[in-house]
Amino acid sequence: MARIKLPTLHSDFSVDCVIFGFDAGELKILLIDRNEPPYKKWKALPGNLAYDTEDIDEAAKRVLYELTGLKNVYLEQLYSFGKIDRHPQGRVITIAYYAIIKRSDNGLHPVTTFAKKAFWWPANSLPKLAFDHIEIAKKGIERIRNKIRYEPIGFELLPEQFTLTQLQHLYEAILETEIDKRNFRKKILSSELLIESKNKQKDVSHRAARLYKFNKIRYRELKKGGFVFKL
Amino acid sequence: MARIKLPTLHSDFSVDCVIFGFDAGELKILLIDRNEPPYKKWKALPGNLAYDTEDIDEAAKRVLYELTGLKNVYLEQLYSFGKIDRHPQGRVITIAYYAIIKRSDNGLHPVTTFAKKAFWWPANSLPKLAFDHIEIAKKGIERIRNKIRYEPIGFELLPEQFTLTQLQHLYEAILETEIDKRNFRKKILSSELLIESKNKQKDVSHRAARLYKFNKIRYRELKKGGFVFKL
DNA sequence: GCAAAAGTGTTAACTTTACACCCATGT
DNA sequence: ACATGGGTGTAAAGTTAACACTTTTGC
Numbered sequence: 001m002a003r004i005k006l007p008t009l010h011s012d013f014s015v016d017c018v019i020f021g022f023d024a025g026e027l028k029i030l031l032i033d034r035n036e037p038p039y040k041k042w043k044a045l046p047g048n049l050a051y052d053t054e055d056i057d058e059a060a061k062r063v064l065y066e067l068t069g070l071k072n073v074y075l076e077q078l079y080s081f082g083k084i085d086r087h088p089q090g091r092v093i094t095i096a097y098y099a100i101i102k103r104s105d106n107g108l109h110p111v112t113t114f115a116k117k118a119f120w121w122p123a124n125s126l127p128k129l130a131f132d133h134i135e136i137a138k139k140g141i142e143r144i145r146n147k148i149r150y151e152p153i154g155f156e157l158l159p160e161q162f163t164l165t166q167l168q169h170l171y172e173a174i175l176e177t178e179i180d181k182r183n184f185r186k187k188i189l190s191s192e193l194l195i196e197s198k199n200k201q202k203d204v205s206h207r208a209a210r211l212y213k214f215n216k217i218r219y220r221e222l223k224k225g226g227f228v229f230k231l
Numbered sequence: 232m233a234r235i236k237l238p239t240l241h242s243d244f245s246v247d248c249v250i251f252g253f254d255a256g257e258l259k260i261l262l263i264d265r266n267e268p269p270y271k272k273w274k275a276l277p278g279n280l281a282y283d284t285e286d287i288d289e290a291a292k293r294v295l296y297e298l299t300g301l302k303n304v305y306l307e308q309l310y311s312f313g314k315i316d317r318h319p320q321g322r323v324i325t326i327a328y329y330a331i332i333k334r335s336d337n338g339l340h341p342v343t344t345f346a347k348k349a350f351w352w353p354a355n356s357l358p359k360l361a362f363d364h365i366e367i368a369k370k371g372i373e374r375i376r377n378k379i380r381y382e383p384i385g386f387e388l389l390p391e392q393f394t395l396t397q398l399q400h401l402y403e404a405i406l407e408t409e410i411d412k413r414n415f416r417k418k419i420l421s422s423e424l425l426i427e428s429k430n431k432q433k434d435v436s437h438r439a440a441r442l443y444k445f446n447k448i449r450y451r452e453l454k455k456g457g458f459v460f461k462l
Numbered sequence: 463g464c465a466a467a468a469g470t471g472t473t474a475a476c477t478t479t480a481c482a483c484c485c486a487t488g489t
Numbered sequence: 490a491c492a493t494g495g496g497t498g499t500a501a502a503g504t505t506a507a508c509a510c511t512t513t514t515g516c
Contacts, residue, residue: 012243013313013324052322056313080311080326082287091283093244095311095324165467182470183506206466207513396494413497414479437493438486 012091015059016047016133018078018098018140019068021120022157027144027174028120029137030067031129038088039130045137046118047094060097067118074100074156079139086132094131098140100156124176148174152193152229155214161197163209164188171231191229193219243322246290247278247364249309249329249371250299252351253388258375258405259351260368261298262360269319270361276368277349278325291328298349305331305387310370317363325362329371331387355407379405383424383460386445392428394440395419402462422460424450 019030031043046067050059057077065071078096086092121127123141126134148154154170155162168184188194195215200208219229250261262274277298281290288308296302309327317323352358354372357365379385385401386393399415419425426446431439450460 050313053315055315056311056324059313077310079308080287082281082290082326084284084286093287093324093326095313163468180506180508181468182508185469186471187505204467205515207468207515209468394495411480412495413481416496417498418478435494436488438488438495440495 013056013093013095014047014049015056015063016045016094016096016136017060017063017067017075018045018096018137019064020098020100020123020140020144020157021103022170022173023103023120025169025173027123027141027157029123029126029140030118031121031127032067032118034130042130043121043127044130045096045133049092050095056095060095064097064099068101070101074153078136078143081132081136083132094136096136096139098143100144100153102156102159145174148231150228150230152214152219161199161211161213163201163211165209167212175231187231192222193229244287244324244326245278245280246287246294247276247325247327247367248291248294248298248306249276249327249368250295251329251331251354251371251375251388252334253401253404254334254351256400256404258354258372258388260354260357260371261349262352262358263298263349265361273361274352274358275361276327276364280323281326287326291326291330295328295330299332301332305384309367309374312363312367314363325367327367327370329374331375331384333387333390376405379462381459381461383445383450392430392442392444394432394442396440398443406462418462423453424460 017030021028021030030046032046034040034042034044046063048059048063048066050056054062057075060075060077061071064073064075075097076099078098080093080095082093084091086094123137126137128134129137144153148171154167154174157170158166164185165181167188168179168181171184172179193215194212197211197213199211201211202208248261252259252261261277263277265271265273265275277294279290279294279297281287285293288306291306291308292302295304295306306328309329311324311326313324315322317325354368357368359365360368375384379402385398385405388401389397395416396412398419399410399412402415403410424446425443428442428444430442432442433439
């Protein structure tokens with residue numbers, strides 16, 4: 001297997017990101033169009049070779065930032081992929097990360113400062129992707145599905161303020177189940193993780209729902225005491 | 232940051248293994264004494280640079296085999312570690328795996344075909360380790376602790392046949408809790424994951440306990456139907 | 463006034479927890 | 490006969506699941 005040395009980056013491993021967003025009642029993943037070989041013109045997960053001078057976590061943050069302009073985002077390592085033939089130009093291991101980002105409530109407007117053309121794609125009907133990116137994306141979906149059951153990461157996908165119905169729809173979309181409205185509300189409210197806002201929904205053509213915020217501080221406290229959020 | 236090229240392996244990433252065993256009522260981890268620099272004479276997790284010609288999963292299997300002579304062992308990727316300064320000779324990313332191996336019931340005799348001197352160490356009182364291996368080991372312990380709650384991996388640590396009390400002690404050791412004997416038995420037996428053996432314990436100076444086997448086939452069936460083992 | 467989603471309680475089924483004594487075997 | 494761990498059931502507390510109608514608001 002030939003080993004290609006790239007002039008500037010000088011590295012044999014890359015970082016790829018599965019970036020999740022929630023919109024129109026669906027879990028979405030941010031994809032890019034590749035405009036250089038290999039896999040030119042293919043859709044792919046955003047990623048890049050890593051510099052020798054940065055920790056891998058930093059490389060993931062950088063990729064995410066270059067693509068979305070966002071910092072301070074929920075970002076975790078997902079899994080590493082190292083089949084010898086996964087990259088046509090030689091041995092390149094990739095360390096995959098997954099990120100969860102908020103999108104403005106009313107907005108379908110994608111994030112702004114792109115390095116490449118990026119677009120959201122429904123997580124449950126992904127197109128063909130370059131390299132082994134389908135495998136990586138599936139691992140990401142599997143992870144977020146498991147994680148959401150025992151950590152309150154769902155809030156990362158919603159705007160600062162949200163209604164209980166929005167939250168329920170999010171859980172239903174990710175877990176692909178129906179949830180009973182009354183039971184859901186009882187459970188989520190009894191967890192003390194939500195702060196009731198004084199505001200209500202605006203511009204809806206029906207009774208406006210109360211808005212809530214996630215109480216991060218309370219969550220940290222509870223977690224220290226051994227509390228585990230469970231839906 | 233200097234980048235050292237090794238003549239034969241020609242690779243910038245390594246594979247390290249957290250190998251778990253259970254013995255004398257304790258969770259143990261297999262360590263080696265390093266006999267070359269860097270960190271010569273330090274204790275460390277078994278690991279090695281990976282060849283360019285093997286998938287990373289294969290590299291992990293190889294490391295495990297070289298050290299223990301074992302194949303077909305429970306082995307999963309754990310996490311990748313990529314701080315730039317984790318290796319004194321330059322940028323080396325490591326992909327950590329964890330393995331769970333059975334040790335013969337009565338036996339404290341360690342595995343045989345060593346590449347290096349290896350020895351078991353209690354997981355909850357690890358010594359100083361080379362590189363960032365303490366961090367890796369801790370991640371492994373955290374993982375096995377979480378995993379054992381919702382997958383029946385405990386059986387991988389026990390001999391083919393075991394008593395319910397042995398199984399209970401194993402859970403107690405890993406989860407660091409006490410478990411009620413009657414509740415534990417009720418729960419574990421009602422899961423239908425155990426096959427009652429006709430045999431009983433031998434050579435104990437008290438009433439001999441019935442032996443059980445883990446029913447792997449039944450577990451796979453149940454799992455397909457969406458069953459999740461939970462202690 | 464009607465369409466659309468918000469909001470609200472009770473009961474039965476199930477799961478989890480707490481708890482103590484007799485039994486079989488080896489010395 | 491005694492020491493050691495093996496083996497067993499029940500009741501109370503807590504959790505989950507099933508289920509339907511009234512309220513508010515905009516059009």
